[in-house]
Structures are given as C-alpha cells and as structure tokens.
Amino acid sequence: MGYQLPAMLTNRFFLLFLILVVSLSCEDDEEGSSLTYPSVYHKSGIEPVGKLRVFALTGEITQNSIVSRYNQYDTSYFNSYAEYVGNNKGVMDTVYFLNGQSAVLNHEYKDLDYLLTLEKNSHVLTEKVAAGKCCTYGEVVTRSLLYKMASIKPDILSEYINSSVGGNYYFAYTGRQKFIFKESNRQLVAPLIFYNLHSMNFESGYVNNFIDPEFYTTLEAGDTVALMEYQILYEK
Numbered sequence: 711m712g713y714q715l716p717a718m719l720t721n722r723f724f725l726l727f728l729i730l731v732v733s734l735s736c737e738d739d740e741e742g743s744s745l746t747y748p749s750v751y752h753k754s755g756i757e758p759v760g761k762l763r764v765f766a767l768t769g770e771i772t773q774n775s776i777v778s779r780y781n782q783y784d785t786s787y788f789n790s791y792a793e794y795v796g797n798n799k800g801v802m803d804t805v806y807f808l809n810g811q812s813a814v815l816n817h818e819y820k821d822l823d824y825l826l827t828l829e830k831n832s833h834v835l836t837e838k839v840a841a842g843k844c845c846t847y848g849e850v851v852t853r854s855l856l857y858k859m860a861s862i863k864p865d866i867l868s869e870y871i872n873s874s875v876g877g878n879y880y881f882a883y884t885g886r887q888k889f890i891f892k893e894s895n896r897q898l899v900a901p902l903i904f905y906n907l908h909s910m911n912f913e914s915g916y917v918n919n920f921i922d923p924e925f926y927t928t929l930e931a932g933d934t935v936a937l938m939e940y941q942i943l944y945e946k
Contacts (some may be wrong), residue, residue, distance in 0.1 A: 749806075762936060766934050784923055866918070869884075903919060909933040
C-alpha cells in the first residue's frame with residue numbers, strides 16, 4: 711500500500727513545484743540567449759574550432775598515419791583561407807537583429823532583409839525573396855558536396871545549367887540562401903566549414919553551416935575530404 715498526502719498538502723506541494731518550474735524555466739531562457747532587439751553585431755575576428763578531420767566513404771579516418779598526410783598542407787591552407795575570410799568585410803560583416811522575426815545582414819557589401827528563425831538552436835537568416843545563385847561545377851547544387859555537407863539546407867526552387875564550355879558544365883539555382891549564427895559562451899558566432907575534396911577533380915571551398923553527420927556516405931569510392939571548422943566572432 712502506498713501513502714497518499716492529504717488534499718490540502720498535495721495542493722500546496724503542487725503550487726510550490728509549479729513556482730519552482732516556472733522559476734527554472736525563466737533562468738534557462740535568460741541563460742540560453744543573450745540577444746536583445748534591436749541590436750547590431752560587427753565581425754571582429756575568426757578562430758578555429760577543433761583540428762583537421764579527414765573523411766572517406768567509410769566514415770571519418772582517425773589513424774594518425776593517414777591524417778598526417780593531409781595535416782601539413784590542408785591545415786596551413788585552411789588557416790590562410792580562414793584569415794582571408796575573417797578580414798574580408800564582404801563576407802557576413804554586420805548583422806542587425808531588428809526583432810524576433812526579422813534581421814538585416816551586410817554581405818557582399820550589401821544590406822539585405824532576412825527572415826529570422828530559430829533552427830537547431832541556431833539563429834537562421836533566410837532570404838525573403840528567392841534569387842539566382844551561382845555556381846557549382848559538374849553537378850547541380852543538390853548533388854554537390856557543398857550542399858550535402860551542410861546540416862541546414864538552403865531553400866532550392868529550381869536548378870539549371872548556367873554555362874557550358876568544352877563539356878565543362880556550371881550549374882546555378884533559384885532559391886533562398888540561409889545564413890547561420892549561434893551563441894557560444896554568450897558571444898555571437900557564425901560557424902564555418904572549410905574543406906578540400908581530394909579526388910580526380912580537386913575541389914575546395916567553405917560553407918557557413920554545421921556538418922551534416924551523414925555527408926560522407928555520398929562520397930565516391932577513393933575520394934577523401936579534409937576539413938576544419940572555424941567560427942566568425944561578432945561583437946556589439
């Protein structure tokens with residue numbers, strides 16, 4: 711047999727429990743986000759997040775003897791590339807959070823309006839108006855490594871051949887691009903992935919996103935991807 715509290719005590723305990731839950735929820739909200747509206751954040755630098763990682767069709771390669779083959783060249787290349795992006799005012803330079811639904815981002819030296827949503831604990835800016843984007847080589851964007859590597863995908867409305875020279879195809883798409891921000895230790899940052907695809911056709915680039923944990927399953931046999939994660943730092 712169990713023991714049941716009298717109704718009066720039960721109600722009192724329930725009221726105390728409810729107050730405690732509400733109090734803790736408010737504390738979590740305050741600690742979970744430091745964004746206020748309206749607010750302006752300016753790019754102040756860039757830093758690496760973790761070390762070089764290497765992937766093949768079978769998954770992440772962790773053997774030091776193999777990783778070290780890529781470590782010297784790729785790490786040096788990524789660091790130089792990241793420094794350029796961090797100092798380039800044309801790349802995600804300033805973000806204006808107007809309210810909980812709207813933001814303005816200065817990118818490629820232009821201020822554009824974006825919808826602001828919360829997705830996967832990140833502040834996601836989505837273009838309000840679909841536009842043409844260029845380009846990926848050899849494959850439409852939805853079959854490209856750049857697309858498959860990103861955890862949060864852009865909205866793709868259509869894809870088409872942008873140009874063809876000597877059998878080399880470049881593809882573009884119409885859609886809404888997304889920019890990803892998050893808070894790390896109460897500082898606004900933008901996650902970046904720099905990558906090199908070591909294949910018959912070498913490919914290199916970066917994407918503002920988180921890594922899709924299953925992206926390597928789409929690699930071709932014999933292909934290897936070396937990557938490093940960085941984050942752009944922002945200050946008010």
